[in-house]
Amino acid sequence: MSSDVFAEGIKPGRLDQESYEAQFSDLHPPLDAHEALVAADRCYFCHDAPCITACPTDIDIPLFIRQIATGTPDAAAKTILSQNIMGGMCARVCPTETLCEEACVRELAEGKPVLIGQLQRYATDHLQEQGIHPFERGAATGKKVAVVGAGPAGLSAAHRLAMMGHDVVVHDARPKPGGLNEYGIAAYKTPDGFAQGEVDWLLKIGGITLQHDAKLGQGITLQGLRDAYDAVFLGIGLGGVNALGAEGEDKGGVTDAVDFIADLRQASDFATVPIGRDVVVIGGGMTAVDAAVQAKLLGALNVTLVYRRGRDRMNASAFEQDLAASKGVRIVTHAVPKAVHGNGAVREIEFEYVDEDMNGTGQTLRLAADQVFKAIGQTLEGDDLPELDGRKIKVDGTGRTSLDGVWAGGDCASGGDDLTVTAVAEGRDAAMDMHGVLVG
Structure with a gap:
């Protein structure tokens, strides 16, 4: 300051x-095991659950709540994390009151939704507190991908790419990874160093290397990354x-x-x-x-x-x-x-x-x-970026930019809400599209 x-x-x-x-x-103290079972019991387990549609990461919410109700919170966590690798942070900061919980049938009928966000936190915390990482790296592809920005979009993309067997190097301008989760969210929402703990847990997948103090235009260039890597993902946020x-x-x-x-x-x-x-x-x-x-x-x-x-x-x-x-x-x-x-x-x-x-x-x-x-x-900062759409990088539905081999997601890219959960979804989806291109 x-x-x-x-x-x-x-x-x-x-x-x-x-x-x-x-x-x-803590703004919302965590549920204990009994409270979680009581909260889970309120779910109707809707077949065409509107809460899933309302979730930007398409988590199977009725399934993970049923798994909590049957006493298998770690299975519930894997259901969540398979769609949203930063489900623990999103459970704390996601505006569930305007997304999944607003669409909940209980909310529509009674004005009191199922506590989806708190149940998601209960499941993911239960798994992460044990140090368990439920995903493994796939067979090595020999491909190397550069991710610029260690925020929610960049880390989500990096994790999914590592799962697919690619080697990932994440470049970030700050001394600590996490982006918005580490530097931009109220302290009372994520006390006790949760943001860094989640990043440390995420990196257990392996195959991800962090490089700090690396900012586009200062030490690295987009063209240099394109020359050195098989693909590039931009999750640079909005710096201005x-x-x-x-x-x-x-x-x-x-x-x-x-x-x-x-x-x-x-x-x-x-x-x-x-x-x-x-x-x-x-x-x-x-x-x-x-x-x-x-x-x-x-x-x-x-x-x-x-x-x-x-x-x-x-x-x-x-x-x-x-x-x-x-x-x-x-x-x-x-x-x-x-x-x-x-x-x-x-x-x-x-x-x-x-x-x-x-x-x-x-x-x-x-x-x-x-x-x-x-x-x-905030505004986008950087030189020699792909084509812009207004004040953000122009992308299609899979995150592809105007430059071959370059994808983008999160706050720096056009098309989505400026939410952590949206950034995670965009990073994940871009990584899947990148994988398809990289392996032909």
Whole structure:
């Protein structure tokens, strides 16, 4: 985090140690064996289960729940992981309330779905805690594939390619693998180092080599990878952050929400992370909510999340919005930033209210702020990339790009939602298509 965070009003250690431990404990405590059996017993095991259709990775949800109900959680885990190798992380961060659980027949009939996400976590945790890796590498093909980006899409592709017998080298710009899972998700959603633990478990398949501090344009080039490998998969995410477009946004105390979350995730002690007294977060997605909630959990007195449209247009789910409100975050809608005020460092931020068509109303709002986090979307970074579709790499349904031998998936690619579970699915599907091409 930049040095301006230590300006007046922004400081670490606002809470005592016990408070930090309580604030950043597991958002959803895991089910015990009895609770899992009770939750599994509510499933109707629908033949044409709508929950499967709603899952981006097409997990056979009724099957794995039946396996839990019959006392075989490790078999349930393999059912999950065969479709979604990062099923443990997705069970924690996937917006199940708008995907599988929203489609659940119990939700439609009673307003209370089967706890699919928590049951998925129960099964995958049970397997991974034993150190079991249920998949084996296939016979060596002699083919070598480069994966750029060790996030959900890249790791999913790498694992599936390794299963098929290919040798995979994963290049990543960061010192630790995991991508969004390691650096971009709220600490209270994945405590106790789960993200790294899942990566370590995933790598037990063998045949995957990690190379860190390797970024396109810095040490490696796409053409160089194409020359050296039989195929390339791009899972580079979105590295840039959009500008506010407001006067004074370069003042001290105005930072990117993704950097704040990454710093918090990598902190060995939450008491060392500085936070302001009056925090304003600008944006309406999951990153904005994660930043706002964590600012409050770190001890900020006032936290306001400001979004340019209505709450029904926010990318963050209703559950996430309610979570923010329950933690004391104030949500202001239909307002856009106009100016950041202060002498060198931010002291106030001015917004103008807008109507549904984003036309200014002339009414303004000024909020006291010693820290402002921007969460208004990210952009693709990199030179000599394949053809773009708007601001993302253009891909077909199997992840193929405009360049022969190059596939892409995850947030950097066009076509899918910016969700961990979608990235996993795209990495998996691209790997299967790559395998078909590599073996003829």
